[in-house]
Amino acid sequence: MVQNNVSEFMEKLIAKNPGETEFHQAVFEVYNSVMGFVDKNPKYKKARILERIAEPERMLTFRVAWVDDKGEVQVNRGYRIQMNSAIGPYKGGLRFHPTVTASVLKFLAFEQVFKNSLTTLPMGGGKGGSDFDPKGKSDNEVMAFCQKFMQELFRHIGPDTDVPAGDIGVGGREIGFLFGQYKKLRNEFTGVLTGKGLNWGGSLIRPEATGYGALYFVEEMLATRKDSLDSKIIVISGSGNVAQYACEKAHQMGGKVVTLSDSDGYIYDPEGINAQKLAFVIDLKNVKRGRIKDYATKFGCKFVAGKRPWEVKCDVALPCATQNEIDGNDAKKLVKNGCFCVGEGANMPSTPEAIEVFLGAKILYGPGKAANAGGVATSGLEMSQNSMRLGWTREEVDQRLNCIMKAIHAQCVEYGKQGNFINYVNGANIAGFIKVADAMIDQGVM
Ligand code: NDP
Numbered sequence: 001m002v003q004n005n006v007s008e009f010m011e012k013l014i015a016k017n018p019g020e021t022e023f024h025q026a027v028f029e030v031y032n033s034v035m036g037f038v039d040k041n042p043k044y045k046k047a048r049i050l051e052r053i054a055e056p057e058r059m060l061t062f063r064v065a066w067v068d069d070k071g072e073v074q075v076n077r078g079y080r081i082q083m084n085s086a087i088g089p090y091k092g093g094l095r096f097h098p099t100v101t102a103s104v105l106k107f108l109a110f111e112q113v114f115k116n117s118l119t120t121l122p123m124g125g126g127k128g129g130s131d132f133d134p135k136g137k138s139d140n141e142v143m144a145f146c147q148k149f150m151q152e153l154f155r156h157i158g159p160d161t162d163v164p165a166g167d168i169g170v171g172g173r174e175i176g177f178l179f180g181q182y183k184k185l186r187n188e189f190t191g192v193l194t195g196k197g198l199n200w201g202g203s204l205i206r207p208e209a210t211g212y213g214a215l216y217f218v219e220e221m222l223a224t225r226k227d228s229l230d231s232k233i234i235v236i237s238g239s240g241n242v243a244q245y246a247c248e249k250a251h252q253m254g255g256k257v258v259t260l261s262d263s264d265g266y267i268y269d270p271e272g273i274n275a276q277k278l279a280f281v282i283d284l285k286n287v288k289r290g291r292i293k294d295y296a297t298k299f300g301c302k303f304v305a306g307k308r309p310w311e312v313k314c315d316v317a318l319p320c321a322t323q324n325e326i327d328g329n330d331a332k333k334l335v336k337n338g339c340f341c342v343g344e345g346a347n348m349p350s351t352p353e354a355i356e357v358f359l360g361a362k363i364l365y366g367p368g369k370a371a372n373a374g375g376v377a378t379s380g381l382e383m384s385q386n387s388m389r390l391g392w393t394r395e396e397v398d399q400r401l402n403c404i405m406k407a408i409h410a411q412c413v414e415y416g417k418q419g420n421f422i423n424y425v426n427g428a429n430i431a432g433f434i435k436v437a438d439a440m441i442d443q444g445v446m
Pocket of ligand 1 (some may be wrong): 169240241242262264345347367
């Protein structure tokens, strides 16, 4: 019955949103979890909450024309998906990557709605970005693009309306250029973006928050089996913002991180990536904007070109790069090699087949909307500090982040417990859904 309802719903959704495969995948994953719950609570059906949550409140698409260093005109497409504002202003990152499409951003915005709800903070869900590729561009070109992108976006955002942040391809440099242009156009210095620089409204711990939060979540998952990260072998994908700080916290918690990757391949360092080696990665990626292969040359370890790290034997896997980076075969390989805990730093890194393998094997599987919610949670803390016009200490923000990750874990346990097993997928989806759905009912049909 539940399966039939999900299939029927998906058929209509696919017909209405043709070709948007990532968006279909994200909706299917959530509705597969919540359909049974909705069936038992007819008020959600009557208010047609499922149909309404899957329909963005507003979708903006705009041309971004800019001039490169050679004086040539370049044309990109900009987007902002304002998905749901039932529990607060739209909140979610901007992604600059050539693979960005409406489908990718709709999946991310949809996920963001439930994730933000789980954080316990008052934030709605949104996402945006462009098919612009910052890789290989000069600082001047990135600035030119960001200014032109904001020249349109500024009309649609604001500290009480929509507060974007970073995501793939959008870090501190890009947020700076975007904020500068917003301020110029509006003549207002407000908390309109998060991930800002520390001396102009940013929060301590925001750069670290997604990676640290993922590890706090993993720590909670392991504690349910009376285990910890101590001496565990950890495989991480990606080498950007999330991967870097996941690596740092995993190392601090006593684990041994043996891989990092980028879109060219992965490095395997059986000695483990310590603080000194991570400092090299951070400088390589954030300052020199180089490739992870250089790590292998520098530290004399293996670089595996064109592959992802899931073939490496590990206890814990932390996908921190991009969507659909673990397929069914990768998942089988991980489980066969003894991996018993997966914490998703990235958004939707596991395909539906991979999730089935993890749940079937009853390993600890923390989906992104729960495990990586520390980033947006700390963005929420940055918003609070901006509103109060004061800044909390590093310890204070870290402590709040830790409490939020524990609260998210507790919600997953409350709604996901199946006997001795915790189905974190169901837990996160149902807990995130209830708060948003109830707020929508309270606010009437719109
Ligand atoms: P960054 O741009 O800092 O890093 C992205 C990393 O992933 C890079 O190493 C990049 O390699 C790699 N990557 C990107 N696309 C691909 C691809 N198609 N195939 C293989 N590798 C790829 O982004 P973040 O670290 O901020 O984001 C990583 C993930 O975490 C994303 O899924 C994002 O949505 C999610 N996330 C981020 C949050 C944040 O606060 N930043 C919050 C919550 C989730 P290369 O340099 O070669 O492109």
